[in-house]
Amino acid sequence: MIKLEQILEILKKDNNFREISAAGEYYFNWDKEVVFEQLSYDSRQTTADTLFFAKGLNFKKEYLTKLSAPFYVSEFDYEMSIPAIIVTDVKRAMALIAAAFFDYPQEKLKILALTGTKGKTTSAYFGKAILDEMNGGKTALLSTAQTTLDGHNYFKSELTTPESLDLLEMMAKAVENGMSHLVMEVSSQAYKTERVYGLTFDVGVFLNIFPDHIGPVEHPTLEDYFYCKRQLLRNSRYFVANHEMKHFGIIQEELLARAIPHVFYGEGSENVITASSGLHFVTDGAVSGEFDIRLLGRFNQENALATALATQALGASPAQIRRGLQNAIVPGRMELLTASNGAHIYIDYAHNGVSLENLVQVVERHHTGRLLMVLGSTGNKGESRRQDFGQVIEHHPRLEVILTTDDANYEDPQNIADEIASQVSRKLEFERDRALAIAKAIKATKNSDDAVIIPGKGADQFQLLNGKREPYIGDRKAAEQAL
Ligand SMILES: CC(=O)N[C@H]1[C@@H](OP(=O)(O)OP(=O)(O)OC[C@H]2O[C@@H](n3ccc(=O)[nH]c3=O)[C@H](O)[C@@H]2O)O[C@H](CO)[C@@H](O)[C@@H]1O[C@H](C)C(=O)N[C@@H](C)C(=O)N[C@H](CCC(=O)O)C(=O)O
Numbered sequence: 127m128i129k130l131e132q133i134l135e136i137l138k139k140d141n142n143f144r145e146i147s148a149a150g151e152y153y154f155n156w157d158k159e160v161v162f163e164q165l166s167y168d169s170r171q172t173t174a175d176t177l178f179f180a181k182g183l184n185f186k187k188e189y190l191t192k193l194s195a196p197f198y199v200s201e202f203d204y205e206m207s208i209p210a211i212i213v214t215d216v217k218r219a220m221a222l223i224a225a226a227f228f229d230y231p232q233e234k235l236k237i238l239a240l241t242g243t244k245g246k247t248t249s250a251y252f253g254k255a256i257l258d259e260m261n262g263g264k265t266a267l268l269s270t271a272q273t274t275l276d277g278h279n280y281f282k283s284e285l286t287t288p289e290s291l292d293l294l295e296m297m298a299k300a301v302e303n304g305m306s307h308l309v310m311e312v313s314s315q316a317y318k319t320e321r322v323y324g325l326t327f328d329v330g331v332f333l334n335i336f337p338d339h340i341g342p343v344e345h346p347t348l349e350d351y352f353y354c355k356r357q358l359l360r361n362s363r364y365f366v367a368n369h370e371m372k373h374f375g376i377i378q379e380e381l382l383a384r385a386i387p388h389v390f391y392g393e394g395s396e397n398v399i400t401a402s403s404g405l406h407f408v409t410d411g412a413v414s415g416e417f418d419i420r421l422l423g424r425f426n427q428e429n430a431l432a433t434a435l436a437t438q439a440l441g442a443s444p445a446q447i448r449r450g451l452q453n454a455i456v457p458g459r460m461e462l463l464t465a466s467n468g469a470h471i472y473i474d475y476a477h478n479g480v481s482l483e484n485l486v487q488v489v490e491r492h493h494t495g496r497l498l499m500v501l502g503s504t505g506n507k508g509e510s511r512r513q514d515f516g517q518v519i520e521h522h523p524r525l526e527v528i529l530t531t532d533d534a535n536y537e538d539p540q541n542i543a544d545e546i547a548s549q550v551s552r553k554l555e556f557e558r559d560r561a562l563a564i565a566k567a568i569k570a571t572k573n574s575d576d577a578v579i580i581p582g583k584g585a586d587q588f589q590l591l592n593g594k595r596e597p598y599i600g601d602r603k604a605a606e607q608a609l
């Protein structure tokens with residue numbers, strides 16, 4: 127429940143309130159008491175006591191004609207029969223009103239927030255596993271892959287970072303479910319679209335930055351992408367950052383200028399990985415010792431070190447960190463299957479050039495025989511990945527590639543494949559049916575020297591086609607059927 131009076135106070139304090147526009151007149155205050163029992167940004171879900179937020183690129187005036195709500199919040203006066211609370215920024219307004227409506231759940235949880243181009247989901251699962259060791263399983267998780275609000279029942283996430291209204295409702299649910307901690311990924315889009323406006327995180331982690339998510343629907347430039355991600359810094363009480371990441375200088379400068387307590391990891395800092403082999407690694411610094419994780423790849427050891435430092439700041443002991451990392455399972459990240467002939471199948475969520483390069487390098491090091499790869503790229507987003515993928519293939523001549531479908535959306539998978547292939551000087555096969563492509567690749571293996579790399583979808587069990595998520599068996603099941 128929230129009163130209109132309280133809403134106006136919040137908006138005025140945030141310098142976001144313009145006026146209430148009603149029947150051709152403008153008001154700075156509203157003298158009748160109005161109470162809202164619900165908040166919504168979907169006109170189809172409004173009732174007589176809902177406060178409605180008119181927001182979004184695809185918002186249409188006609189949605190307001192079917193509205194059951196008595197008031198709406200908007201940046202634009204649609205001059206309808208119901209009063210409009212006009213604001214300068216509707217998404218900021220929604221975030222602050224939702225926080226008050228749900229009684230500030232963010233203050234009742236210790237929150238670990240992760241950003242970076244790559245490694246957020248992996249680190250989030252590491253973080254949850256460590257914090258669960260500390261608090262007996264009372265860690266909620268909001269990740270690209272899955273969400274849990276009670277610590278053990280998971281559901282598929284819609285977005286990496288939910289819309290503010292949904293996010294605050296989820297936080298309130300987590301509190302209600304007795305959770306003491308929350309681990310969440312914060313995407314650059316979350317800052318760009320004010321999904322986390324007004325939130326301060328107990329610990330923020332910045333893993334890395336690579337050019338990605340640059341395009342018409344995401345960020346116009348790398349500067350915009352990086353700036354949005356960097357907002358996590360000023361909204362964290364304690365910060366962990368990768369000393370090896372590109373543009374580290376400005377992170378350091380900003381942390382010092384804002385006097386935010388922090389720790390760095392990676393070469394050049396006090397927290398480093400001193401030895402590494404397979405699934406085992408040794409660290410020196412604030413969290414020093416020997417660790418094991420269930421994922422291959424140096425980058426996953428870096429994710430583990432970052433998370434170790436972050437969870438230590440939240441009170442985790444070295445033993446809890448060690449046990450958490452050892453037990454953490456991350457769905458769709460470096461999942462390893464073994465075919466009956468001994469060949470290894472690697473299923474990994476790598477879906478940009480840098481991740482693909484890392485993945486291929488790891489697998490190449492472990493296999494001397496045939497290296498097959500089943501690869502597609504997304505349609506209507508991340509278009510630059512096609513060129514990057516082509517170049518990775520070109521630089522690894524051992525790869526035998528079957529190009530296929532990966533969330534082609536409104537584009538033709540064949541055209542996407544052709545764009546990838548245009549970067550490569552050798553011939554690449556194309557098989558539109560992803561499960562069939564996986565089966566073909568596995569069939570081509572002979573023994574344990576061989577490997578099949580299946581990047582892109584991780585644990586996703588859908589194909590985004592023509593704007594809809596169509597059911598897909600999933601890479602793991604498709605591979606298992608062919609083992
Ligand atoms: C740019 C952006 O933030 N987009 C998100 C945003 O869309 P939007 O606010 O522009 O709203 P819209 O989809 O144009 O729809 C207009 C509004 O009309 C409403 N509506 C619609 C129909 C109707 O009858 N009545 C009605 O009221 C809808 O509820 C909506 O509020 O709010 C929608 C939910 O309300 C999200 O689905 C949508 O995510 C888009 C589809 C998306 O996929 N975004 C990606 C790029 C994204 O955010 N990705 C990052 C991860 C990136 C990374 O890995 O770093 C993420 O955090 O997930």
Ligand SMILES: Nc1ncnc2c1ncn2[C@@H]1O[C@H](COP(=O)(O)OP(=O)(O)OP(=O)(O)O)[C@@H](O)[C@H]1O
Binds near residue numbers: 458475476481484
């Ligand atoms: N620190 C890292 N540096 C580079 N690549 C990484 C790193 N961590 C993971 N990866 C690669 O990126 C893929 C995606 O990892 P993960 O899902 O943890 O990242 P993410 O930040 O959540 O990604 P996305 O934003 O694309 O959902 C992994 O499957 C792995 O191949």
